[in-house]
Amino acid sequence: MGTEDSTETRERKLISVEVSQLLGRFDHKVDFPADRDFVILHGPNGVGKTKLLELIAATFSIDVYMISETPFRSVSFIFSDGCILSVERLGQEALPGLGEEEANTDSFIMRLLEPGRGEITWDASDSPPQTDPAALSRMLNQADIPVRRLASGRWRDLTDGETLSTREVLGRYREYLPNRFLSTRPEGFPEEISNLLGEIRVHLIETQRLINVTYPSGSRAGREPERRQPTVVEFSQDFSRRLDDALAQNSRVSQGLDRSFPRRLLSDTELAPEITEDAIRDRYSKQSEMRQRLTQISVLDASGELPLPDRPLEPWEKRVLWTYLDDTEQKLSTFQSLLDRVALLREIVNSRFLYKELVLDRDGFKVVTAAGKEIKASQLSSGEQHELVLTYDLLFNAHRNSLVLIDEPEISLHVAWQKEFLNDIVRIAAINSSRFIVATHSPQIINKYWSQTVGLEPGYENETLWA
Structure with a gap:
């Protein structure tokens, strides 16, 4: 019995993603059957293909700041064992970028529903980042970042005088800080949700691939x-x-x-x-x-x-x-x-x-x-x-059994190379048992795999904001 349960857990797969009001406007559903190695997203510019990949990556890595900065109303992840994980904002005003008097962008709730068990919830607004203030102060000073600690969880940016929360500091200057300050599990985060997300490693491959930018300690923000x-x-x-x-x-x-x-x-x-x-x-x-x-x-x-x-x-x-x-x-x-x-x-x-x-x-x-x-x-x-x-x-x-998100693989590739890309993906999947979500504008990338595509449509009937 124990062996069957552990096998089932190891084989848990993401089979559907549904997001509402992405970019404040678009509703998308992506079905990803468990027996498929990849699914292809296509659609016109501006419908949120890249933002959807970023939101998936942020959720699975428990990157609260990136979730908070992504404009959407709600997103649901459905798994092959019947589990459903959802992230829901608490109010329309919580969508980032909707005004100068922006509300608390950390206001979202994460919910996990498991078959035969009760609902598990986590409110991001009630959980400050799990960052030691003294250690963070030392690191900010070593990196020559222009902020000064005012009180617990509050900082002043010396460049403009603005008062920031710890999470806003981590977001504004995240590229200057070691990963240990950016990827720690938030305080009070439910172990059940953490375990679920930890079972599927997500690897995001973005469009900017040829240059690796590093910010060594001592460089001024x-x-x-x-x-x-x-x-x-x-x-x-x-x-x-x-x-x-x-x-x-x-x-x-x-x-x-x-x-x-x-x-x-x-x-x-x-x-x-x-x-x-x-x-x-x-x-x-x-x-x-x-x-x-x-x-x-x-x-x-x-x-x-x-x-x-x-x-x-x-x-x-x-x-x-x-x-x-x-x-x-x-x-x-x-x-x-x-x-x-x-x-x-x-x-x-x-x-x-x-x-x-x-x-x-x-x-x-x-x-x-x-x-x-x-x-x-x-x-x-x-x-x-x-x-x-x-x-x-x-x-x-990309780790074994991971979920790999690839944004616009066609960049700079010859048409003949594009036509071979998904064939290569099938061979790579056979080696590392990964699954892939590919976002593309290229019919050559899709080639013979149109049956495995999901079209992200504009859906102008849902138009509300971000016009």
Whole structure:
């Protein structure tokens, strides 16, 4: 019984999103059947495709500030097990941007309805951010942000003299602060809602993908950021770190197995029935193939590898080799997930590139031209960088079983590349078991998948505000 319950929880999926008065005007419903890997949103500019993705991401990450800043009346999330999570504003005046005398934008209620259980509610206006004022004061000072604490939960912005709440400070200067000040669970937040949202990791891929802007500690608020790094460079460095982590894990596994190898070899004196010569040669061949793949990313040097002798193996040789193959399988398995992603990344990207090839190794990304010249990944065209950055993000940064939100994947991509995008998504979903909500203007992106689209219509009959 317990196993069935835990399996059901792990397989819980988002199957519908319904939002009312998005941007103060639009009502949208997006059905996302549990057996589908992706759903496609399309519609004219201004109907809120991007805002809907941002609202989904803000809700699942419990980003109270972003929820508060998004103009909408209510939103409901329906899950495959019958659970319904809703977020509802307390008054029309709570929609941000509706006047100079803006009401409390934190005034919204989150409700969870679970089958067979009562309703669980959380009122955002009753729960201040879970931020230690003293720690926040120190961080604001270190980042040279022009605010001064007045009292508990109240701050003065020295640039304009305005009095701000803690949440308004976090919102106004959020890009200058570490994530630990922005993503903490609010005080008093119900554990049941937190657990539900935590089961589905959400990864938002926004339209601005090629430049990563960083605001180092010590930069003054209002000043241009001191570092603008191409995302392709950041991801190259990220891959190098991931490879180092995999090597470190492999080293730990290898050391443990090597220490126990003599004991295990000497204790297993019988030749088990499954240890046949054919089985040994088959396993050895498959492991050799994997070693060759690892040489391509500079993890192993297979030049010294010796083939098995071209003669029948002695019983003692079979027993030694079988133990060796067991250990090698465990050692190589530390790289399996990484290799699967590398293989698909290179296959997708290199099928798009003309007269050049993407190579990955311990130094990160390398691009080699047909003439054998190595160029920097940052020297690729904008379209090539978009293809590389988007594919890497999907394969390496989206967690397993996550919900990935992609805004306008067609940016800078050739029409032929756009037509292949959703085919690539299907292959990526097979590796990391993710599901995708894709917002697009491009019929080429949709291609043959019109049956999996949801049109977000203007709905002028619901016109109220934001004209």
